[in-house]
Amino acid sequence: MEPRSVEEVLARAEQAEAEKLRLITVHKDLELEFDLGNLLAIDRNPPTGLRQRNKSELETRLLGLARDNVQLLINQLWQLPTERVEEAVVAKLPEPSLRLPREKPLPKPRPLTRWQQFAQLKGIRPRKKTSLVWDETSKQWRRRWGYQRARDDTKEWLIEVPGGADPNEDQFAKRLQAKKERVAKNELNRLRNIARAHKVQLPSQGGMHPTGYQSRDELGKAMQVAKLSTASVGRFQERLPKEKPPRGPGKKRQFQPNIGDFATEKKNQLELIRVMNSKKPRMDVTKATNKQMREEDREEAAKKRKIAKGGKRKGRPPGPGAKGKGGPPGPGSKRKGGPPGLGGKKGQRQGGKRRK
């Protein structure tokens, strides 16, 4: 054989390779973008080749374009690592890269239940239990809990009366009652856990749980409820020296019925007309005395302040007659309302409305 140069051999090898790949190579101006996880390919080349005059050839040209694009996608897919799964060649697809919107919102993380918190704290881990337990009485394997469970104490037909129990008590009913209470307690705890997860207030608690940052009203309400929560429902609870009795629930204003006592109604209305007609002004003695007292106190306080200021500036001790309350009593009576005769319509209230 004639010795051939290295270049010729290499060139021939390249040609052979190109020939082999000729059937599957496609030339494109812009490379396609592949998303193999979705089996997606995006071709960004402008489709100028398709815009020819004759409409009838559009389909064939579309077919040609599609064939080229699919060939490129298939080339990419055949590059993926493959494995054999039950006589089929399977390619491992990567994660889809095109992000698409979700159909439902993200699941919210929920807080742990009371038991889960406790278990975490103590380091308790769930133990794997068998699902069936041997039941001696029925001599068969029964489930641990649920329908026809192994040790169901409500289903016993003979119960010995325990030593200290009342002989007339129904032991079967007692067991059924205990079971009902257990079920109710479980349900309550489940609902409490849900309420805690949703941060919803339980209707039974009524917003009373100590946070340390409670308002005056909340504290007052809590105190009232605490006072009522005694065996005698708050009747014998002591009160602080100046604490007022609590305003109980109920009507704060009493209204007379519309059609009631005709005689009293007539009397009241006549009295009203008489008062309106009379020329003399009426005086509410208690109100008058209170107003007077207030004015006097104000005057005295103003004078005191002036003297104190003056004293500070000139360095003089306060003058004679330090105006205490021991001065001569003002006109009119002070504490005990007016002369008992003129009580006024407001009745016999002691001292009237004393201002604070």
Added chain:
Amino acid sequence: MAELDRVIKPKTKRTKRFLEKREPKLNENVKNAMLIRGGNANATITQVLRDMYALKKPYSVLYKKKNITRPFEDQTSLEFFSKKSDCSLFMFGSHNKKRPNNLIVGRMYDYHVLDMIELGIEKFVSLKDIKNSKCPEGTKPMLIFAGDAFDVSEDYRRLKSLLTDFFRGPTVPNIRLAGLEYVLHFTALDGKIYFRTYKLLLKKSGCRTPRIELEEMGPSLDLIMRRTYLASDDLYKLSMKLPKALKPKKKKNISHDTFGTTFGRIHMQKQDLSKLQTRKMKGLKKRPTEKLIDNQENGSEKNKRRKID
């Protein structure tokens, strides 16, 4: 665990499974599609919806009766259907004089309409009109979008995302190479979108990768875009949110170049370079006579240094 959330607990295992399937999850189910006929749908539209149902089986529901609604005006009935049948994709077909052969494609987020795009059908060739062999239902199609128009405007980009979402099918980790049967090809040209379905024929080529030949198989539609109802940006962002658990984990000390080169960092202790073990080149090894000369020189140097000190 939303069934722990309910005040009324499910009493049977079947109900519990039903509710669990519908609740929001980290890795979501395959999206179901509902195909609805409007009050005035004609034969073309009905046939289009039937063909789409055939393409999307078993992840789709075809409503048999006509429903008189207008999706662009009132979305409540669509949302109600979506809630009842747990479908987040829909296609609504109608026909009137102003908008002949109208098809509204849309998707939902949290049972509320996210995006809706109205397409008009100009030409339609049905599955049964093309007398070729078809592929079995439930195969995952390949999708190809051709034309630069799909990147130019926001409407077209959303349309691309919507069509991918609609026809994509379940996300699988592996795929049988012989099972790649058909391809949906969308070309955007001069304001029209050509939707063609081709069946794949694998022919022998010289090497491992086969040569592709295509055969027109399924429904082919010429579409033009009419109205759109796109979700606001923040709603769209909310729907695209990835949960933290699914985000790709960052590996420390590995970085990637723009050219695709991966760089790694190694942290080492300080090395004493004089004690470094290098390759032994026997030719460069010092001969015993040279060693002697060197020693003498070193000795005189040391004397010199001492004198200076």
